[in-house]
Amino acid sequence: MQFTRRDTLALGLGAAALAGMPSAVLASVEDEIADFTGGAEIADGGVTLDAPEIAENGNTVPISVSAPGAVAIRIVATGNPSPKVATINFGPLAASPSAALRIRLAKTQDILAIARMADGSFRRAAATVKVTIGGCGG
Numbered sequence: 001m002q003f004t005r006r007d008t009l010a011l012g013l014g015a016a017a018l019a020g021m022p023s024a025v026l027a028s029v030e031d032e033i034a035d036f037t038g039g040a041e042i043a044d045g046g047v048t049l050d051a052p053e054i055a056e057n058g059n060t061v062p063i064s065v066s067a068p069g070a071v072a073i074r075i076v077a078t079g080n081p082s083p084k085v086a087t088i089n090f091g092p093l094a095a096s097p098s099a100a101l102r103i104r105l106a107k108t109q110d111i112l113a114i115a116r117m118a119d120g121s122f123r124r125a126a127a128t129v130k131v132t133i134g135g136c137g138g
Contacts, residue, residue: 029076029083029112036074036087036114037122046123047073049113058105058131066098067115067123073099079109105131 003011027035033042047067055061065073065088075085090097097115105111108130115123 047125049125064100070115
């Protein structure tokens with residue numbers, strides 16, 4: 001098999017782009033939190049995060065989150081390759097700052113819910129979800 005100069009250049013550029021991709025695409029948990037809070041202090045409490053203790057299927061884990069007085073909530077899964085799961089913004093006409101969703105978890109891990117309050121402060125809640133395979137507790 002012979003490669004032309006154009007084929008070699010295309011393969012080299014593709015390999016270089018692929019090698020540089022993971023560091024640019026995958027962010028850490030700390031980066032996601034800092035992106036949302038701008039480095040501000042986060043207080044515990046004021047946020048309710050409901051998640052199952054054990055999830056038989058990591059593809060659809062039901063969670064719900066609420067934070068009275070919040071204008072936005074970010075959900076972060078600490079063990080996922082891409083930790084940011086969702087950012088939920090609440091407008092002035094929102095009935096209540098709460099949401100229910102199903103998320104995907106790669107493995108047993110902590111879920112964080114960080115709320116930006118109307119006064120600019122930040123509050124958080126955390127829950128640990130054990131992901132089992134086939135409901136066998138492993």
